[in-house]
Amino acid sequence: MRMSENVEWSAHCCVTLAWLGDDPVPVGVLARFFDLPRAYLNKSLQAMVRHGLMRSVSGPRGGFRLALPPGRITLMDIVTAHEGREEAFRCTEIRQRGEGIDPSLPEFRTPCAISAAMRKAELAWRRDLATQTVADLIAAAPPAAAERARERYRLLRG
């Protein structure tokens, strides 16, 4: 069970975009910021656009920018954008698929205890993710980081 590294990339890009202001930032710059494959990062950020977390602008002076203020983008949003809404654990109801079992038994109307337990744990995870926003990540970063990001941006953009 491994989360796509696109989540890590997108989270860092969100923080960086917040630091750099509202102007669109090309994906090439972000890729050099973190030494990532440019085309794949582009594709990765498309998922963020599709889920309404970023806005993209084509053409010269184009790029990506945040679609919402940092305080309104949660880690849950970023994870969902890449991993989808489905849970990691997926109950396939094998309990009623075996040999010599009757799937119409009334007890199978209520959800499987294993599924419920897994769901409960995963809900705890999701709830925690939903409490953390990009603004919190910015607040946790060193104070000089924002200015350094803008400095690097000027250098990379040229």
Add this chain to the structure above:
Amino acid sequence: MRMSENVEWSAHCCVTLAWLGDDPVPVGVLARFFDLPRAYLNKSLQAMVRHGLMRSVSGPRGGFRLALPPGRITLMDIVTAHEGREEAFRCTEIRQRGEGIDPSLPEFRTPCAISAAMRKAELAWRRDLATQTVADLIAAAPPAAAERARERYRLLRG
């Protein structure tokens, strides 16, 4: 991010083994219990043996049985047996891998805020999983389920 279905299989097998008693149960019976591919389920349960959650016995009258009382096997144990100890989110420290950055900056001694936030959420998930045991799953099942399992066992074993 998708959990291996082996986790679901193993969890159901744990409950069933607890219901059937201490005698080893062949994997062929468990496979027919849930209509699963026998050889693959066998391989799956090997991971449970390696992690000390089940014991296996070779030869006639052999099979799998629980290595611990149901109250001492948690869902966390089962998940870890199949998914390993590593976290789903893995920080690759891209923050210090970019162009024009100095990896020896003192701020990079402290962990990445994104990594910390993800770890915190995942810890909530793990803590919740660790509180749920196989005994709890048994308690949540319908009272008649245990007897029905034994009945099916007699039929399948022949």
Add this chain to the structure above:
DNA sequence: GCCGGTATACTCGGATATATTATGTCCGAGTATATGTGG
């Protein structure tokens, strides 16, 4: 000098390959039972 049209360079977007992982299959090693044989 000013305006409009055109070419251009730069961006994102999605269709297309490759690598990695999860899923599924197969056959061999080992062991308890059953069987047959000799005492």
Add this chain to the structure above:
DNA sequence: CCACATATACTCGGACATAATATATCCGAGTATACCGGC
């Protein structure tokens, strides 16, 4: 009748295929800018 050796059938265990997914790449569609010619 009993003990022992042997054959047998059944189990797990890990090496070997296949399918699904994540990662990576490539080229086309679209747009703001710069340039150039005409007014």
